[in-house]
Amino acid sequence: MENNFLLTEDMLWDYADGFLSQEEKMQVDAYLRQHPEHQSMLDTILAEKKAFAALPMDRPKPGFADRVMAAWVAEQSGNPSLAREKGKDWIIYGIAAAMGFFILLPVVLMAISAPSISIDMIPAEYIPETPVIPWGKLFTSPAMRFGLPLTLLFCCFRFLDQYLQQKKMLGVLSKV
Amino acid sequence: MQTKNMAATLSDDILIEQAKSGRQTAFAMLVKRYEQYAFTLALRFVKNREDAHEVAQDAFLRAFRYLPDFRGEAKFSTWLYKIIYSTALNFLRKKNPDIQSLDDEDRPLKLPDEGTPDASHAMERNDRNAALQRAIQMLSPDDSGIITLFYLYEHNLEEICQIMGMTMTNAKTKLCRARQRLKVIVEGQFATEIAY
Numbered sequence: 001m002e003n004n005f006l007l008t009e010d011m012l013w014d015y016a017d018g019f020l021s022q023e024e025k026m027q028v029d030a031y032l033r034q035h036p037e038h039q040s041m042l043d044t045i046l047a048e049k050k051a052f053a054a055l056p057m058d059r060p061k062p063g064f065a066d067r068v069m070a071a072w073v074a075e076q077s078g079n080p081s082l083a084r085e086k087g088k089d090w091i092i093y094g095i096a097a098a099m100g101f102f103i104l105l106p107v108v109l110m111a112i113s114a115p116s117i118s119i120d121m122i123p124a125e126y127i128p129e130t131p132v133i134p135w136g137k138l139f140t141s142p143a144m145r146f147g148l149p150l151t152l153l154f155c156c157f158r159f160l161d162q163y164l165q166q167k168k169m170l171g172v173l174s175k176v
Numbered sequence: 177m178q179t180k181n182m183a184a185t186l187s188d189d190i191l192i193e194q195a196k197s198g199r200q201t202a203f204a205m206l207v208k209r210y211e212q213y214a215f216t217l218a219l220r221f222v223k224n225r226e227d228a229h230e231v232a233q234d235a236f237l238r239a240f241r242y243l244p245d246f247r248g249e250a251k252f253s254t255w256l257y258k259i260i261y262s263t264a265l266n267f268l269r270k271k272n273p274d275i276q277s278l279d280d281e282d283r284p285l286k287l288p289d290e291g292t293p294d295a296s297h298a299m300e301r302n303d304r305n306a307a308l309q310r311a312i313q314m315l316s317p318d319d320s321g322i323i324t325l326f327y328l329y330e331h332n333l334e335e336i337c338q339i340m341g342m343t344m345t346n347a348k349t350k351l352c353r354a355r356q357r358l359k360v361i362v363e364g365q366f367a368t369e370i371a372y
Contacts, residue, residue: 010352017326019333019348052327055305055312060215060229065207068236072203075237 007031007038009045016045070165095157099150106142188252195243206252207236213253213329214260220320221264223313231267235260250338257325258339264317307366314361319354326351 005027014020015028032039119127138144186205194202214235219228239259246255312320318340325331325339337347 013352013355017351049327051304051308052323053330055309055328057212057216057328058219058225058228060211060232064215064229064232065204065211068207068211068233069200069204071233071237072240073200075241 005031007035009041012038012042012045016042016049066166092154092158092161095154099147099154102150103143103147106146110142189248192243192246192248192252195240203240210236210253210256214256216328217257217260217321217324218264220312220324221261221317222267223317227267231260231264234267235263238263251335253329254331254335254338257329257331258341261321261339261341268317308362311358311361311366314365315354315357318350319357322347322351323354323358 007028011020011024011028015025020028032042188206188209191202191206191209195206211232214232215228218231218235219225222228222231235256239256242259246252312323315323322336322340325336326333331339333344333347333351336342336351337344340347342350
């Protein structure tokens with residue numbers, strides 16, 4: 001039996017991994033008893049196996065579980081399009097749409113209510129030679145008067161929404 | 177603190193039952209329990225931390241979606257890793273439509289880009305674990321996946337067959353080849369760092 005038996009490194013790996021049959025295992029055991037110099041090869045393999053098993057696992061970014069749960073909660077809320085870290089963005093989109101409406105409304109109203117006038121009806125002395133951008137008026141325009149506070153309000157809502165989502169998720173996870 | 181300790185002692189089966197009945201805390205506990213395993217395995221397949229986050233998150237969501245179909249015939253971890261494997265495969269196929277499997281045997285060995293933060297961080301940690309991890313990262317996705325599943329997660333071949341959808345003979349051969357390729361990398365690139 002021994003004459004035909006050739007111990008290879010792969011066989012030793014199979015031995016260490018527990019892939020050999022009982023008969024093959026006994027053959028390897030017998031061979032190692034008769035050739036103790038090969039024992040070091042098995043020891044190396046066992047050390048490698050130990051090194052593999054001792055490898056530290058990679059950690060995801062902090063808050064990974066929170067993001068997964070936020071996506072899951074969003075999906076469960078019945079709107080799969082919100083599933084990926086969107087939370088309650090529909091509130092934000094609604095607020096943004098309302099703000100956009102209020103910002104554009106004065107501009108549209110001004111355009112509609114402006115009297116239609118032909119250039120021929122204006123005396124030449126009233127027509128400036130070069131167009132002047134009325135920056136002062138621009139900043140006091142209704143669009144800026146309403147738009148700026150509304151933009152700030154939007155930012156506040158956004159911050160509040162993020163804060164509430166985070167608080168809710170921490171509440172869920174604190175029960176874990 | 178006591179609640180957390182109690183939670184840690186709950187078995188997967190109990191958590192799965194609770195999750196099936198709609199308890200969000202059970203889902204959260206499952207994510208907490210498996211996030212590192214899922215992320216590490218996803219990273220072995222996709223080789224990039226950002227992509228691994230995406231794959232791991234998608235895999236968890238898919239797992240939760242299909243949790244009612246989980247019958248407990250296999251371990252939850254086996255079932256989850258199978259989902260991670262298929263999610264990673266889909267992800268890589270989207271990135272590269274030519275990919276048929278994650279086993280790219282003829283692919284040339286590629287060192288991680290040393291300009292990336294991951295690689296530079298690994299360079300700083302000049303220890304054996306870091307070198308071994310870098311060597312594993314240089315393997316093909318299938319090779320690094322099978323080595324991670326077998327030696328790090330200590331799954332048996334039968335479970336690996338379920339996860340990666342292959343026969344026992346294939347799995348055994350693949351594991352053997354992965355080990356041989358890892359040996360070539362270790363001896364060629366990390367001989368000084370990894371000495372037993």
